[in-house]
Amino acid sequence: MTIVDTGMDTAVQETRDGSARRRLTSGLGPKAAGRRVRDELARVVMWLAFLVALVPLVWILGSVLVKGGHMLFESTWFTHSQRNITSSDVGGGAIHAIQGTLIQGAATALMAVPIGVFTAIYLVEYGRGALARAVSFMVDILTGVPSIVAALFIYAVWVTTFGFQRVGFAVALSLVLLMVPVVVRSTEEMLKLVPNELREASYALGVPKWKTIARIVIPTAFSGIVTGVLLGLARIMGETAPLLILGPYTKNIATNLFSGNMATLPTMINQDRVEALQPALDRVWGAALTLILLILLLNVVGRIIARFGAVRT
Template identity: 70%
Template sequence: MTTIDLASDARPNAGRPDAPGPNLGLGLEHRSRGRAVRNQLARIVMWTAFAIAMVPLAWILWSVISKGGAMLLDSHWWTNSQRGITNRVVGGGAVHAIQGTLMQGLVTAVIAVPIGVMTAIYLVEYGRGRLATAVSFMVDILTGIPSIVAALFIYALWVTTFGFQRVAFAVVLALVLLMIPVVVRSTEEMLKLVPNELREGAFALGVPRWKTVVRVVLPTAFSGIITGVLLGLARVMGETAPLLILGPYTKNIATNLFGGLMPTLPTMINQDRTEVLQPAVDRVWGAAATLILLILILNLAGRLIAHFGRPKT
């Protein structure tokens, strides 16, 4: 018997075209098919969860836009207030509420942003030991505080303890408590993304730490910080509990934060939410659509700044 015959006897199916491959005994083909099935199932579950999460959002947007979108197309909506407008009268605008919302948001940002940014700088650049741990813990607590709790705290401090009246500035203080943790956490994450090589290079040149933070770290993380500020501002502009507890509503244009009355979009919605007359109902939906539009603009601005303002290192 030749060597070829011995090889043929050792592998009796070697010459057959339908002979099983060498990997059959290892079960690799079976495991590959199983992985493909599991991957497909995971993809189906993921897209199903995404669709379920998007349904409420799409429903809310459709309801608000379909019922309040017509008010946004009326030029008087952006130029007139509700002064002299009753629930039976068609017309009027929301310029007083838009102005009040933007004014409160701007003052809130002026107070909350420096505090939040400096706190984040301390935690990332200087914070060591128990004090930094305590500060970080307090920021976490502020992050989870409901807006109504912040409003009640300011009410107890501003009205009950100090004896002041309910004014728009008290609303600002409550919104500051809600915005600070958002700014701190977003700024902290942006500062951590700054490469340490930039800091070390500045230190090697003899630059002090504070100047390194001001001249190197903050400019590098600037776009991310602005994004966090805008997202935090978008959040507090939609808060309702502080406005209902601390901010009385008026149909007139008001610019004095200490004057007592300050109209905003959330309080405008709350003012007419129980009305059944169609003119008042239309204004409620219009105010809701306007508030969503303002928040959407802030979110888009934050995303665009984050996308086009990425540091080139």
């Protein structure tokens, strides 16, 4: 029956034969002892793995909450910047950094989402042959690019080649490089999940291909695409290397992406950590907690949007 008779196959075979024989003799008896032991063992191993995976998560969340939680209740945290506050001073807020992170994230998403979604549409709906394979391969390579390499690439282009300043927009450009592959891959998966029958049903009604994609395929995959975009956004909002290289910190509120320094939560954490004085350290934890909450909020909003546009069943 089996072509290659490996030891494992034989073992399985024997077990099966053995249990079959047992069933013959004992009828509908209790679960076999060996199987019960293996079942219990597997259960214990899985629970242990789960708990081990949970330890760092709870630990991080716990320490950030304990050490940074009180900062969020400071009256000025969400209203004031760090303007004119030295590292030994208590007070001020993180609004400059929150704003910077949101502005740069939005600028990045504005560029990366169209590029990513349209690339995915090309790959799934149109791409055939060498070009599609090349694009897909490039996306794979881009996925593996470390953030510092993306940052240095943009530095080389933006600062060294063109001689521009290190500004928020340069940060956004390097974050685009990191976000595009995430959006492409997740959107691609979601588009592939749309059954071909729906496309054919639409074609059979005399609907052109582009309209089929825009009105049938994308709406069907919409919630998945939104989730993918938000995962990508969550990834790049916590990214640090490009910010350190391309986005110098400032204690002031800054909204211009094209000139001057712009603060972000990761650079604020980095700056205050270097100071090593207690008021600054408190702000480090506060900023960390703020960043975590920001990303959490993003996910919640995304889920609501996703549910709003979800497939109706």
